[in-house]
Structures are given as C-alpha cells and as structure tokens.
Amino acid sequence: MSDYDETIGRGNHSREQESTRTNPWAQAILLGGMLMSVVGVLASDASKLSGEWAKFTKALMGQGIQVEPSASTTERVFLWNDHVMDSIGELEEQLELESPVCQWVQPRMQGWLASMGEGGEEVMVGRNGWLFYRLSFNYLTAKEVSGDQSIPADKGYDAALAAVGSFAEYLRSRGIELIVAPVPPKLAVYPGEFGGTSSEGIIETPAYRKWVTQVEALGVGVFDMANALSSFREQSTVPAYLRGDTHWRPESMEWCAHKLVDYLEAKNLIKGARANEQSDLLKTTVTGKGDLWRMLRLEEGNTLVEPEEVPLNQVITSGGMRWQPSRTGEVLLLGDSFCNIYSLGQMGWGESAGFAEHLGNGLRRPVDAILRNSDGAHATRQIIARDLARGIDRLAGKSVVIWEFAGRELTEGRWIEYDYQLGEKPETRFVELDSGETLDLEGTIVEVSPIPIPGSVPYQDFIATVHLRDLVNLRGGESRGTEVLAYARAMEANRWTNISNLRSGQRVRIKLASWIDSEGKFGRWNRSEASEDLLLEPVNWLAEIKLAEDKE
C-alpha cells in the first residue's frame, strides 16, 4: 500500500485499509486456489468452446445479418443489436451446457441436492423415489391467470374455453361431435407421494371445475379422465403413473381407453358397425427411468429412481400387423405424449401399445389419429387447420373427434384460435416435393425455429423448421420454387444436432425429401413451426445439411 494516498475520501476507507491483515500463506492459498480453479475452467472451456466465441465475434462484426437493401441506418443498427443479443444468449447457453467442468460437476451436485429433497428447475423430488414436474405443481397451486391483462391473450382458462368453443362450433357445423379429455397431472392423483396432505380423491382446482362446467354448457362432451384414474387407483395394486416420468403407466392408460370406449358407446356417438373380432394383444415388458429422471440430469448410477419395468399389451391386428391409425376411421383422436408414450419408440417406453391402439382395439373400429408430443393446446388443431387450408380434409367422414391433452395445458398452453376453412391447394413460391422425390439444393438460411435446451424439456428428440431462400439446384435445372421450408432433426437423444448451429444468413447445401415419406416416423415428435405467416406453406423433410463452405 505504499502509493496509497491515506488522506483520501472519508476516514473509514483508510482505517479499513490499515486494519487489513492477510497472512502470506493465506494469500497463496486463497488467491492461488481461486486462480487455479478459474483458469482451469477457462482453459478446459477454451479447448472445447473456442468455436462458440468465434461465432460470437462474427455476430459482433455483423456477419450473417439479413438486411433489406432499403433498410435505414437506424433499422440496421437495431437489426445488428438484436443479432448480437441473440448470439450472446446462445453463447451463454453453450458455455453453461458444454463446459467440460460443469458437465462433470453438475450431475454430482444434482445428486447431492436430490438426496436432500431438492430437484431442479423443471423437476421436484417427492417421497420414495417419486418425481414430479414443476409445471404440474404450478398448474395446481399458482394463481388463476384468467382475466389478467399481463398474460398473452391465448393463455389461460378463458383462452382455452374460446379455442374449444370455436373448434366445437366448426365441427358441429359438419355434424361432428367434440369430446375433450384433459389428463390430470401425476401430482393431482398422487399428492401424498409428494408430501401433500390430501390423500383422498384427486386434486382439482376450482378454476378447472368451473372451466369444465363452461365447456359442457357449450355442448362439448368432457370425458373425465380424473374420474377414470381415480377408479383405477382404488382397484389397482400398481400406481396409475410412472414414478420417474410425467406420464401414466400402461395399465392405467388402457383402463382409461376402455372407460372412454364405454363413454362413447353410452352416448351412442359412433354410427359404424363394430368388427367381429378384437385385435390380438402381444404381451411384453419395457424398462425405463423416465423423462423426469432424465431432466434431473443425475449420474447414470444414481439410485434415486430405480428402473421401472412395466407390462405392455401391444395391439396386433387380425392380419398379424401392428395396429396403425386409419384415415377412414370415423373417430379421430387428437393427442399428445400421453397417447404417444407406449407407441412412439423414441420416448423409451416401447411401441404399438399406446392410447390410440387401445382405443381402436376397444372400439373394434378403425380410428384415425393426429398425435404430437407436447403443445396439446394447439399443435393438433394447427395440423387440421393447415391441412384444411391447403385442401386436405382430415375431418371428412368423421363423426367424433376426441381431443386429449395434458391438464396443465389449461394454464401453460397456447390456445391459439385457428380459421378452419376448407380451401384449395394455393399457389406458392415454396418448394413442395411429392412422395419419393428428392432435391439437392444450395440456399441461404432465413430462420430456424426455436430449439429447446437439452434436458430442460421432458422429451429428448425435437424437430425444428428451417426456412431457406436464394435457392440453387445443385443438379442443374429448376429449384421448383424460390424458398424452402423443411423439418429437420434438431435434437436427438438429448443432444443438439448440427441444426442448432445454423444461423440466419449462412449458405448451406441440403438434400430435401418429401415430408409425406417421413411423417409416419417423425410426425409425432415435438416440433417448432416456422413463423405464423408461413403456417400454410408446404413443408418438406431435410434429409442432409452441411455448410456450403464445407465442400468436399
């Protein structure tokens, strides 16, 4: 402190300085230890993540910004600012996710926290190895959002009521009945396993009960899944839900499917005759730990949740084939991951034993299905509305539409209103490939739809929509359009694919295929769509992609 001016400022500065006593050993331990740990992390990060900083530097230099030639200087500055802020957000995310030291430390610390009953940002730890989804907790405990001016107009119970009402009205105009079937969250059925005091019945919020009454007043049927699960809970020796997953067990799912069959038959809503024979059931088992366990990001060997083995009844048609939804079925099932869990292999709980399969088997009639993981509030209606607008009528010949969604969507979901109007295939500037066709193109990225952070969502696979323009056909000839929308795998097995690295303005080479050929395999994955104004444009499948500068 030789050059420190002792006369400065208020007296307590210098007094405080004079009273500081640090031992040389303490200085070495504290400063040396901190320096070693900070520089160690920095060095290990730098070895893996220097590319991320290079990308950020490029963004800072303004590379990759799409600017209209007519844009003013102010508009250019704001565009640059938005671009840099996006890059900052991505860089911070990447640093925290991909830092080698964080990747090593995180599961161990999370294990320690979980052993003390503390979960993570998305998961809450209950008793006896039960895990719960935090959004479900919020749904059951948080303040009602209806009528709140600060929330988006398409969220909350009022928006849900309006969306159900307008959909039902359209269906009714075509002679189709709508049945909604919200699935209660695990926490509502098993509050005791969380530590709650309610041991009897299923927790329902007053807002939910009021909403059901309002929906019924609109002439829409409500199939009470809570009631079905309650009766299952009373008579079964196994729980209705998986311990480490957000979803139900196969036994309770089958139970609910059969209760729904009884409900439909009691209401006499289906006109067609039943088939004489039921499908065969092939018994098998599947073992897993669940999406909640995965979201906690614990070490592989952590024993907080033991693997659960559950019995599956796979539905096999009389011809020995796997059950498949049929476009000719007069019942159309709209559903989310509760329908997919034992049907979509990527979810890790087996195939051919889902809700649609058991509903079809119980009804002994063909059943059509539009299923998409997550976004139960709008995703399936969006598919119907988009198809209708493009002249594809998924509702032709239907007499009943059953709309299953997770109950928490009532507060968390986006209840977007759609215009259900049968149109004609419109003229478009976007490329549209038919089944069996492929195209090799070079184009410029306009936008990639949002991609979630691995581990922050209950699903481990995700599809994003890529928008390209300035197309060049690499095989020569026409590009069949000036722009392209294509679905692409953006996250697989909880890892981002190279799609997540794409930035607006980059030049890429792609192999494009028809979405018709890939829809069966990927159509039920979670996905994000292009911006609202492009919802009616045709979408293809992006089979391969690489940066144009990475030429072989």
Add this chain to the structure above:
Amino acid sequence: MVFSSHVFLFWFLPVALAVYYLSPRGIKPLTLTLFSYFFYGWSNPLFAILMLLCTAVNYAAGLIIAREQDRAGPVQGEFSTLPPDSPRTRRQKLALIVSVIASLGMLAFFKYWNFGIENFERIFQAFGLTQNGGWNLIHVVLPLGISFYTFQAMSYTIDVYRGEARAISNFTRFACYVSMFPQLVAGPIVRYQDVADQLRKRSHTLDKCTRGAAYLIVGLAQKVLLANPCGRIADTCFNAESRDMLEAWTGVCAYSFQIYFDFSGYSNMAIGLGLMLGFTFLRNFDSPYRSRGLTDFWRRWHISLSTWLRDYLYVPLGGNRRGPLRTYVNLMLVMLIGGLWHGASWNFVLWGGGHGAWLAIERLICRRTKWRPPPILSICATFLGVSLLWVLFRADDLGSAMAYYRSLLPGNGGNHGLVGAAIGNAYLLGSLTAAAVVVFAAPPTCRVTRQIGPIKAIALLLTFLLTVALLSSQSYNPFIYFLF
C-alpha cells in the same frame, strides 16, 4: 451479465483482471472503462450508448461549472473545488439544471413511461374514455442499472456545483467512475468525492486483492447458498393461489432473507471486485435486521442509497431544521420517492409510504418519551415490521399483497399441503435456518475479511468451490436488484 454466472466468473473476470493488471498505469482507467462498457453492453449493446450519453452530459456540466470560476484550468486533470459560499453564475446554474433534468428525464422516461401511461389509461377509462389499441404506442424497455448510474453521475455534478468535489477534465477517468463494472448495475451508489482520489491514484497490493477475493467469495456464497434457496421458498409461497398461515409466514421470512442476501451479496461482490481493482468502496449493509428501530434500519440498509437520498433530497428539503411537522413531511416525501426509485408500481409507492409513516411515528415517539424497549424486543419488532412491508415489495400487485396479508392470519385454507411439501425439503429448510443464523448471529463481512489466516483462507476457498459447483447445477438464479 450477472456476477454469479459462468460467463462472468470463468471468462470475463479472469480476462478483465489479467488485461487490467498488465496495462500500464496510465492506461488502466481506459482498460477498466472498456471492460465495463463490454460488461454493460452484454445485456443490450444499445444501452451502452445511453450510459455514454448520461456520462457525457454530466461530464460537460461539471466542466462548465468548474471553468466558470477556475480560469487557471485543471491541475493534474482536476479543477479546484468551488468556494461553497460564493454565489454561482447563471451559466453554472443552467449547467446544473440541464444535467439534472437530462439525468432525471432519462430515468423518468425509461423507468416510468409505461407506468405513467398505464395510469393515464385507467383514469381515462374511469371516465368512460377509451382509445382503440390503448394509449401506449411504445413499450419502453428498462435499461439495466439506470437507477444506479444516473444517481452516481448526478451526484458528481451536484457535488461540483456545491463545491464539495473537484471537477475532472479527463473524460476517460470520469467515464470509468460512472461505468465501473463492479458497482454498475446494482450499486453501491458510489459518490464521486469518495473515489475521486482513487481514480487518480490507487494501490494494488496482495493484501487488498486477498481481501477483495474474500469479499467476492462471501458475497457469492450469500447469493448462491442463501438467497437462491430462500428465493425458491418465497417464490413458491407468493406465487401460490392460497397457502396456510405457517406457509405464509415462512414465505415472508424467506423473502426478507432473500432480498437481504441477494442485495448485500451483490454489494459484497462489488466491494470485493473493487478491491481487486484497487478501489475501496464504502460498505452498503451493516447487519440491518439487527436494527433497533426503523431509523436505525435505514442507517444499515442500502447505506449508499439512504445517504444519497439524505444528502441530495432530505437535506435540501430542509431536513429536520424546519420544525417537527415539516420533518415528518420531509421523511414521508423522501421515502415515497425512495419507494418509487425501486420500481414503477403503486406497490413500491405504498411500501415507501409505509416506511415514511413509520419513521415519522418513531421520531414522534422518541421525542415524547425516553423509554426504550429492551433490545431483543425492538430488534424483533423491527424485523417483523420490515418483513411485513416487504410483502408489498414482493407481491405482483396490490390485490395479491392484500391476499397475502390475509393468509398471514389464522383460519385461511391451504393448498392440500402442496406448498408446504414443496418448501419443506431438507435443503430449503436448512438454507432458511442458516440464513436466519447468519442474519442474527454471524459477524459482518468486513470483520470476517479483515484478518485472513491460512485456515480461514482454506474455508473461503472451499466455500468458493462449493458455490460455483452449486451454480453449475442450479439454473434458478434471480437477482432482485437488477430490476431496479
């Protein structure tokens, strides 16, 4: 960029410190300013321009005020102080008015525009006058830390005008004072006269650096180990539609601890980083929950703001020199403005009003009687009162605050025990208990860091490692005072 983040701790800080220490003495202020602008621009690059504008206006005002009387010019980059008692010229008055209006105007626009328009809308709606699409044609985004740096910059011009500080001719040094990243976005509000000499000349010693590191670790631990879990409890209780009495009181206590450790943790980190850069800042908290009354509380809580309000608002209003009634009015006014400074919402105004009323009543009682309650009683009563007023601070709106107050009374319904179960795990309850122990029994940070031997150094290092390990596994990391 927040201090308790990966990018700050493992990228920005080591690089900034390395470049700063390697810079020649004369370049150090420029290095620090550039890193501070990078730090600030990280949240939104355009906001950096706003800060530069505020800096330039106050710098120019200071220059005009000083040049008017010190024709000889600056010596070693500084003008001499103005004689406090001599009359100021019209030009000097104008410079002061322009700088204060520019700074407060900027703060008012960015912080209170949306609030003002909302209230206009309500008034017009009450009279049946509505406008299609609403009145608010623009939605103004609040720049980070604007409340802090405008107050800092203004204090410079006012102090120069009053003859309490020497105006500076070196723009880089002044920009360094306004933008210095340790205290830029959440204080403490450093007054120019407190760091003027340090800006010119300061020491960098191992003693200071070690103590700075210790301050940083204690602040980081307060934030990550105490404020975050307490915040989790408070959020769960405050966000719930209903809660039973025990849950409601737990939520109030948890929020009291959260806001204290969140803010004092940040202040300690700022002081620590300042020391590592060679600066000594005044402490911002002095065990406030051990206060024996609200007057005492405001001497110990956010000291830099309360002294700023005292020196630039309370005293110019007349302070306690114009009789008891005027003193009470002044107290009320200062606390109402203090409340509004924290945020543009009626909740904050009510919170400030509550504090103002309490201060006035306390002063009145102290004038009338010499009796003082036993310390334990006055400490408990102060903590209870301050905590109850925090409900206004935390609740989303007035309706939610009133609902919360009702749930503090017996006989209200719970939520099937879900809230209690969510906040009742060993980690959260353990952290809440530890927070209470630290609040009421632990020595203050300045004493903890004053003398550091090998054992304390090892303990601090282990705390640092535990804190950063927890940071990597928990993404719940809000910073309350960033919103102000």
